[in-house]
Amino acid sequence: MHVHVDFCLIPLGGELSVAAEVAECQRVLRAAGLEPQLHAYGTNVEGDWDQVMAAIKECHRRVHAMGRMRISSTLRIGTRSDRHQTLADKVERVERLLAGS
Amino acid sequence: MHVHVDFCLIPLGGELSVAAEVAECQRVLRAAGLEPQLHAYGTNVEGDWDQVMAAIKECHRRVHAMGRMRISSTLRIGTRSDRHQTLADKVERVERLLAGS
Amino acid sequence: MHVHVDFCLIPLGGELSVAAEVAECQRVLRAAGLEPQLHAYGTNVEGDWDQVMAAIKECHRRVHAMGRMRISSTLRIGTRSDRHQTLADKVERVERLLAGS
Amino acid sequence: MHVHVDFCLIPLGGELSVAAEVAECQRVLRAAGLEPQLHAYGTNVEGDWDQVMAAIKECHRRVHAMGRMRISSTLRIGTRSDRHQTLADKVERVERLLAGS
Numbered sequence: 307m308h309v310h311v312d313f314c315l316i317p318l319g320g321e322l323s324v325a326a327e328v329a330e331c332q333r334v335l336r337a338a339g340l341e342p343q344l345h346a347y348g349t350n351v352e353g354d355w356d357q358v359m360a361a362i363k364e365c366h367r368r369v370h371a372m373g374r375m376r377i378s379s380t381l382r383i384g385t386r387s388d389r390h391q392t393l394a395d396k397v398e399r400v401e402r403l404l405a406g407s
Numbered sequence: 408m409h410v411h412v413d414f415c416l417i418p419l420g421g422e423l424s425v426a427a428e429v430a431e432c433q434r435v436l437r438a439a440g441l442e443p444q445l446h447a448y449g450t451n452v453e454g455d456w457d458q459v460m461a462a463i464k465e466c467h468r469r470v471h472a473m474g475r476m477r478i479s480s481t482l483r484i485g486t487r488s489d490r491h492q493t494l495a496d497k498v499e500r501v502e503r504l505l506a507g508s
Numbered sequence: 509m510h511v512h513v514d515f516c517l518i519p520l521g522g523e524l525s526v527a528a529e530v531a532e533c534q535r536v537l538r539a540a541g542l543e544p545q546l547h548a549y550g551t552n553v554e555g556d557w558d559q560v561m562a563a564i565k566e567c568h569r570r571v572h573a574m575g576r577m578r579i580s581s582t583l584r585i586g587t588r589s590d591r592h593q594t595l596a597d598k599v600e601r602v603e604r605l606l607a608g609s
Numbered sequence: 610m611h612v613h614v615d616f617c618l619i620p621l622g623g624e625l626s627v628a629a630e631v632a633e634c635q636r637v638l639r640a641a642g643l644e645p646q647l648h649a650y651g652t653n654v655e656g657d658w659d660q661v662m663a664a665i666k667e668c669h670r671r672v673h674a675m676g677r678m679r680i681s682s683t684l685r686i687g688t689r690s691d692r693h694q695t696l697a698d699k700v701e702r703v704e705r706l707l708a709g710s
Contacts, residue, residue, distance in 0.1 A: 314615075324520065332707055363456055370488040387471040399628040401647070404636070419621065427605060430602050433602065477625050481582075509669065577690045579686075579689075582686075583686065589679075
């Protein structure tokens with residue numbers, strides 16, 4: 307099952323800054339063979355469900371290993387059974403509509 | 408890794424009502440040995456990461472099998488490395504604070 | 509516009525526990541005339557869009573006033589133009605389906 | 610209060626495609642004086658709390674006016690009381706960490 311995920315990991319407690327943890331997650335996602343697209347409030351990834359979810363679990367494991375004892379993530383998860391669609395397709399389609407308006 | 412998940416599955420297209428699909432997800436989660444707590448905008452479950460995530464994947468699979476071709480879910484995922492905490496613990500702690508105030 | 513909101517406020521940094529802040533938000537929502545329904549990973553409220561959103565803004569303001577310098581909330585927001593539906597309606601409808609199955 | 614919002618609006622029922630509705634929201638956000646940053650699973654905006662939230666309410670109103678009778682949006686909302694931070698700051702900080710690693 308192909309999946310689109312928008313993933314935002316938030317460590318609680320300790321330092322206010324979360325940039326080091328977000329950077330570590332980018333490394334984890336890349337090491338899993340994914341192409342994470344960082345945006346200002348999360349990261350988009352796409353791929354096989356099991357591959358993507360295993361990488362997200364590894365992000366939790368690694369951020370705990372950095373000393374962060376509590377994590378709350380939010381995910382948006384999209385799947386389709388009618389046709390294949392990439393993350394890029396979704397953005398392009400909206401941009402074409404805006405350009406034509 | 409013990410996980411708390413708040414899961415809200417939304418089928419796109421077709422019927423406006425999503426109650427049948429939400430009910431089906433409750434059945435899937437129970438069949439996976441979980442104890443889903445339905446609330447008005449999602450369902451809370453807790454358990455081993457792999458068990459919970461496999462059940463959520465099965466929810467997507469089953470809702471697609473019901474003829475829904477596009478699904479967008481949102482998850483809040485909580486993990487802790489400092490101590491074990493149940494879903495009930497979280498609610499009780501806030502209610503005790505409210506009762507004492 | 510009538511709105512259903514599932515609201516989860518997370519203060520970043522400092523103490524790991526967020527129970528005091530969640531309790532304070534319950535007080536803010538009640539003081540705004542709402543009937544918050546606390547669950548294990550958030551709080552459901554319903555009402556007029558402006559009333560609900562003003563109360564959520566006040567939650568951010570009050571949690572900052574408690575000394576929490578950074579907050580990240582997640583909201584699910586539901587609106588319908590076809591008919592009125594309460595938070596309780598949504599849960600009852602799914603429970604009836606489960607009872608009948 | 611300055612706010613960062615990641616906003617994802619999903620119309621339920623009817624057509625599977627939501628591109629027209631997402632495009633309309635971009636127009637609404639721009640018309641409100643905001644600079645929406647579309648990504649593959651939502652849109653980031655920043656600005657004054659009241660201005661941003663009024664624009665999001667207008668998105669719901671406009672998508673209902675397009676004939677979509679049910680909408681479920683998800684928002685991530687970030688506020689800070691310690692210092693001003695832009696959406697661009699957040700991405701740059703992570704990218705610097707990744708470049709230096």
